[in-house]
Amino acid sequence: MKNILIFRKFPRKALSPTSWHRPHHLARFCTTPAASLLAPHRCSSSPSRPATPSRLLTMSLPKSDACRKSKVLVFGAGNFGSCLADHLADSQHEVFVWSRSPNIVQSLNDSHRNPEYLKDHIFPATLKAIGPEFPTAETIQQMDVLLFAIPTEGVRQTLAVLRPALDEDNLPLLIFVNKGVEINTRALTLEIIVDTCGPKIAKVATFISGPSFAKEIVRRQPTSVSVASLSKEAAQQASDLFHQPWFRCYTGDDPIGVELAGALKNVYAIAAGMADGLGFENNTRAMLITRGLAEMTRIGTAYGASPLTFLSLAGVGDLFLTCSSTASRNFTVGYRLGKGERLSYILDTLGSVAEGVSTAKGLKKVIDDLAVSAPIASAVYGVLHEDKDVHEQAQALLCLPAMSELDLPSTPGRPAQLLMRKLGMEIV
Ligand SMILES: NC(=O)C1=CN([C@@H]2O[C@H](COP(=O)(O)OP(=O)(O)OC[C@H]3O[C@@H](n4cnc5c(N)ncnc54)[C@H](O)[C@@H]3O)[C@@H](O)[C@H]2O)C=CC1
Ligand SMILES: O=C(CO)COP(=O)(O)O
Known part of the structure; x- marks a missing residue:
């Protein structure tokens, strides 16, 4: 695959070595390494500004571009x-x-x-x-x-x-x-x-x-x-x-693959949040993460991404994070839906974007086009955009017939191939 490189080289001056050891705000806020290890950094006139554990501050990056x-x-x-x-x-x-x-x-x-x-x-x-x-x-x-x-x-x-x-x-x-x-x-x-x-x-x-x-x-x-x-x-x-x-x-x-993984995991985070909101516990969350990963990989492969990308930080890494923390806005949307709140009210009061809500809509079209099996994403779409009942969708998922665990599509790659053609490139 041949790329023509047309972007600028970074033309900037080299940083002083100390700036790699300690970012400037830490230089401003930290006094002794021991103090910084034990306590958040303090500024005399402003509220606390927690910072890096001090041991990291002593690490330096190799000199390079x-x-x-x-x-x-x-x-x-x-x-x-x-x-x-x-x-x-x-x-x-x-x-x-x-x-x-x-x-x-x-x-x-x-x-x-x-x-x-x-x-x-x-x-x-x-x-x-x-x-x-x-x-x-x-x-x-x-x-x-x-x-x-x-x-x-x-x-x-x-x-x-x-x-x-x-x-x-x-x-x-x-x-x-x-x-x-x-x-x-x-x-x-x-x-x-x-x-x-x-x-x-x-x-x-x-x-x-x-x-x-x-x-x-x-x-x-x-x-x-x-x-x-x-x-x-x-x-x-x-x-x-x-x-x-x-x-x-x-x-x-x-x-x-990286883009798809980042977009898809938000939809599964909503599913994991719904399960939590409905009162399901750890086994159920682990099931959703694992089966969500299987779905993501199937959709990604059918799209033309590498299945291995779904095992990356952008894939399983982000899926794990957002499916297991109330700090995730997408998880929170699902959780509140599971608790019976209305979507419009949740979005009005969330204060920030939860991309999984709109992605579930675009994704449904992708899943239908690719004719790929993605029951969890489809159930999330049903609750978000077809006003389906969250309990009923959960029950329908649990009543699906037993299936093969690892099942990747046999003819992968259509949308990615079209996209690469638009780019004047072929997938190799
Ligand atoms: N918050 C996080 O921890 C992470 C977020 N992301 C992604 O980064 C993207 C942005 O997320 P957040 O900053 O968290 O969302 P946010 O809701 O906190 O902020 C979005 C910002 O974009 C602005 N904005 C919205 N529509 C715009 C438009 N049409 N033109 C210009 N500005 C517009 C908003 O005014 C707001 O300032 C999302 O796709 C999210 O999935 C990725 C990694 C982590
Ligand atoms: O993508 C994120 C962290 O990697 C942020 O997740 P939320 O958008 O669900 O908060």
């Missing part, structure tokens, strides 16, 4: 956009975050806080917020990296506005972290990029996905993610940008 300072623009100042902006600013990159909310822009710039998301967190003073107007072409063209942290339904519109500012011969690194499928078109983000920006740009787009709650990343809890692109070099550069001892990156070349 990663040690270059990049100019990064993050689209979206929700939970994940803010959290990744925080991480990159702490790694000494020059980071700008764009928000549609004037209140968020002002608060991030004036008090280094996001008034709507990660409210307890104090962001690095070097992080600059811009908006609510869309960034100008001049601003965009100054960036080495554009990072998209908005829900999938907003990606097409954002890229359409952005496209005229992109120069195909001098591209920034383009990184996407959303986890969803577009409802009406069933498109993955890679396909949305082909449609709005063309194949040359899509070939170097990079996807980051994995078990990564924003609220834990800002507390520097060790986290690992999959980083995938059709371009090996783009994946490596994205990994270099993000990789730290507390944020480990693993590269791969199956962006379709």
